[in-house]
Amino acid sequence: MSVLAHVFEAAGIATIVLSSVREVAVKVAPPRALHCEFPLGRPLGKPSDPEFQHDLLARAFALLDASSGPVLVDHPEVIEADDQPVACALPPRFDPSLPPAVDEARGLRKAYDRALARRGVTSVGRAVSADEVPHAIGVLHAIANGAEWTAAGIPGGNTVAVCHDIRTYYEEAALELVDGPLPGGRAMEDWFFEQTEAGKTMLGARAAIRDAGAKFAIWFYMTPGQR
Amino acid sequence: MTGDQMMRAHAATLPAPEFPNPAWVTPKPLAQSTVAIVTSAALYAVGDDGFSNADTGYRFIERDRRDLVLGHWSPNFDHTGVAMDLNVVYPIDRLEELAERGIIGAVARRHVSFAGNQPDDVATIRLDTGPAAAAALRADGVDVVILTPV
Numbered sequence: 001m002s003v004l005a006h007v008f009e010a011a012g013i014a015t016i017v018l019s020s021v022r023e024v025a026v027k028v029a030p031p032r033a034l035h036c037e038f039p040l041g042r043p044l045g046k047p048s049d050p051e052f053q054h055d056l057l058a059r060a061f062a063l064l065d066a067s068s069g070p071v072l073v074d075h076p077e078v079i080e081a082d083d084q085p086v087a088c089a090l091p092p093r094f095d096p097s098l099p100p101a102v103d104e105a106r107g108l109r110k111a112y113d114r115a116l117a118r119r120g121v122t123s124v125g126r127a128v129s130a131d132e133v134p135h136a137i138g139v140l141h142a143i144a145n146g147a148e149w150t151a152a153g154i155p156g157g158n159t160v161a162v163c164h165d166i167r168t169y170y171e172e173a174a175l176e177l178v179d180g181p182l183p184g185g186r187a188m189e190d191w192f193f194e195q196t197e198a199g200k201t202m203l204g205a206r207a208a209i210r211d212a213g214a215k216f217a218i219w220f221y222m223t224p225g226q227r
Numbered sequence: 228m229t230g231d232q233m234m235r236a237h238a239a240t241l242p243a244p245e246f247p248n249p250a251w252v253t254p255k256p257l258a259q260s261t262v263a264i265v266t267s268a269a270l271y272a273v274g275d276d277g278f279s280n281a282d283t284g285y286r287f288i289e290r291d292r293r294d295l296v297l298g299h300w301s302p303n304f305d306h307t308g309v310a311m312d313l314n315v316v317y318p319i320d321r322l323e324e325l326a327e328r329g330i331i332g333a334v335a336r337r338h339v340s341f342a343g344n345q346p347d348d349v350a351t352i353r354l355d356t357g358p359a360a361a362a363a364l365r366a367d368g369v370d371v372v373i374l375t376p377v
Contacts, residue, residue: 001267001376003349004341004357006246008265008372011361014254017374023239031251040231041304043375047312053321060373064254081231081305121273123297123306160300171307186230188307224303226230
């Protein structure tokens with residue numbers, strides 16, 4: 001974003017960056033930056049809080065009053081990403097003949113459908129549709145349990161895209177099931193990887209693919225790096 | 228170290244391109260300015276082309292579209308904020324409210340989305356796609372952009 005700020009400014013447009021990594025803003029020095037120490041992926045800080053967002057935008061637009069730059073101002077509030085899983089119920093075991101993660105994914109389908117109906121859009125679909133998510137989890141389950149990953153039939157042949165779709169399916173469904181306040185920055189990630197069968201299955205498949213000698217980019221980006 | 232701390236620490240080690248003679252625009256009054264959003268969330272409207280991994284291109288988002296898909300390939304940031312409220316990444320409704328109040332002059336007719344996971348040298352967005360997107364917004368009469376990172 002800081003690079004693009006220079007590019008847009010050179011085209012004659014005044015720019016304001018909502019910085020997310022302060023060191024980058026210092027080094028690249030865009031003309032005007034409001035550094036926001038907020039959860040990554042939430043540059044305006046608080047979802048569904050128009051008052052907070054308007055206050056932030058007012059601080060950002062105030063940077064246009066400077067007569068020279070670079071200008072780097074810190075937003076006064078720091079928002080830490082949650083490090084506790086969100087409280088979200090999981091469906092009970094229904095079909096014991098299925099791998100637990102496949103059964104679980106099927107059980108979340110109604111919640112996913114409610115989310116889709118409410119929002120009208122989904123970010124599932126990069127490699128598989130919602131209909132195909134249980135099958136995709138079954139493939140990861142097989143890999144985690146010893147199947148050769150190159151012959152397991154990963155949908156679309158893209159490990160990262162499949163994992164994106166599975167995790168997004170779960171997270172969009174879970175937003176319909178959350179009990180309590182809106183989840184913070186990492187709360188849903190923690191829930192997915194620490195409490196769901198699908199998350200554990202994904203981690204298992206990732207480890208198996210890594211241990212089989214696959215290229216770094218094939219296995220590493222299946223989950224967040226710190227996992 | 229938390230996931231966000233790890234990502235920030237990593238980003239801080241990446242090579243930083245230099246801009247020895249940076250441009251500086253003296254903007255006209257905000258109440259007379261047309262404002263656009265430029266995001267690196269790889270958002271795109273339903274029906275448009277999605278983003279490939281390491282996509283160096285951009286997509287326009289028409290002002291009235293809210294059916295936006297998150298096309299970013301990195302698993303290393305929160306995706307649920309934008310699922311709960313598009314404005315936490317793409318504050319289009321906030322801009323519309325500011326225009327209604329007369330605080331900004333107008334909301335741009337279209338906005339721009341890039342993918343945040345760029346090659347380390349950022350050469351294409353610096354020399355090719357970035358200038359092309361900027362020229363298009365300037366031709367649209369955009370005076371100010373707010374850049375939102377993901």
